[in-house]
Amino acid sequence: MSNEPPTPPAGLPTDVLDALDGYDPDRLRSVAGYAEALAEHKACEARPEGGSSEDDVEERPDDxxxxxxxxxxxxxxxxxxxxxxxxxxxxxxxxxxxxxxxR
Structure with a gap:
């Protein structure tokens, strides 16, 4: 892993970058997980009615x-x-x- 910080995505607002820069690693991981879940939720909303879902492909494990x-x-x-x-x-x-x- 490099000692240099990662390059932020183009177009990310400065206030978001500043807020993220102030977070500790655990909070950043939490934010990343939330952002992934939110992106998937929005993708599901955009899916046409009757479209397939990943949930249909495999049963949910007991755990x-x-x-x-x-x-x-x-x-x-x-x-x-x-x-x-x-x-x-x-x-x-x-x-x-x-x-x-x-897919």
Whole structure:
């Protein structure tokens, strides 16, 4: 890992950058989890009525709460599905599987 801070995405407002810069690593991870969950929620809202959902593809494991949602994380240019839910102030994730290239 580099000692240099990451380059923020283009177009991110300065007030958001300033706020994030003041957060500790745990809070940043929590914000990242929330942002992923919010992005997935908005993507689901934009999905046409009757469209398929990742929830239809596989049954929910017993150790994943009913309030969990599916999120997509990109790691090393690969995309993966994760179950994600909030436990108090913590966002918990559980690996679900890779995103198929045909989706």
């Amino acid at each position: 994943v709460p009913s309030k969990a949602t599916i999120t997509i994380k990109e790691i090393n240019d690969n995309r993966y599905y994760y179950w994600q839910w909030r436990e108090g102030d913590t966002v918990t994730s559980k690996y679900k599987g890779p995103v198929s290239p045909d």
